Amino acid sequence: MGKRKENSTNMLNESYITESCNLTYAVCKIGGRWKLLILCKLENGKLRFSELRNQIKGITERMLTLQLRELEKEGLIKRTVYAEVPPRVDYELTEIAKELVPIWNQLSNWGAKHKEILLSSVSSSI
Amino acid sequence: MGKRKENSTNMLNESYITESCNLTYAVCKIGGRWKLLILCKLENGKLRFSELRNQIKGITERMLTLQLRELEKEGLIKRTVYAEVPPRVDYELTEIAKELVPIWNQLSNWGAKHKEILLSSVSSSI
């Protein structure tokens, strides 16, 4: 997001874990604060910058831009600029991103289940 | 990890996205630097603290402790302390964590594929 230091321990550790573990690698690709939310919004087709901004409560234009840029760099979304004024830009999932959709659904179901389990274990410990 | 501020925008945003999106929620549960690696190591059964430390290159005892504590709090691992000297503690996946395994495998495959695609698109652009 800001540039990273090139040889910080932090950086080296990240390289190590993403190189040695494809699972960690995969999760890192979608690991920014707003990325999954953005990808989910795009699941049903293209959206413009302003549409994303309006659909995602709380995100600032700066954050939206940053996350979109990273997603684009990682090949998960495709950005299309139309030569118009005022500008028009839209975003859509790439093929490889679409392959994530069924996995997301399972993860999402798992999340819902986990949420319930945590809730019930909390309330039972009162 | 250190305590978080209670009403920072950051914190409120995180609450919002994890409450409104189960997928984001799920990914947040496994979102620490070393968490997935730890969970993977535990996939084949219990491991002691020192075994984890030795199997995960680069992790410090502090980080290992922190990540284990969070995983425990989130109900993904179970910690067992034996009343011995020197101390013995082991960690294992909980049931709900085990349910993630098949999903991990898919994600991991996706990661491997994504890695290749990125590589080939980089080399073809030289």
Added chain:
DNA sequence: TATGGTACTAACAAATTTGTAAGTAATGGG
């Protein structure tokens, strides 16, 4: 009495991510 092994904790510092506030460019419409 000194040493060793295990699983940690504490105080601090560095790196990274996220958020705030205020711009910018281009052009059509009034």
Added chain:
DNA sequence: CCCATTACTTACAAATTTGTTAGTACCATA
């Protein structure tokens, strides 16, 4: 000429995560 609209950028500050270093307790053994 002035304003509105869209999709951004820039400089900065705050929050959060990660890493460094040096401890701790316990008891068995040398």
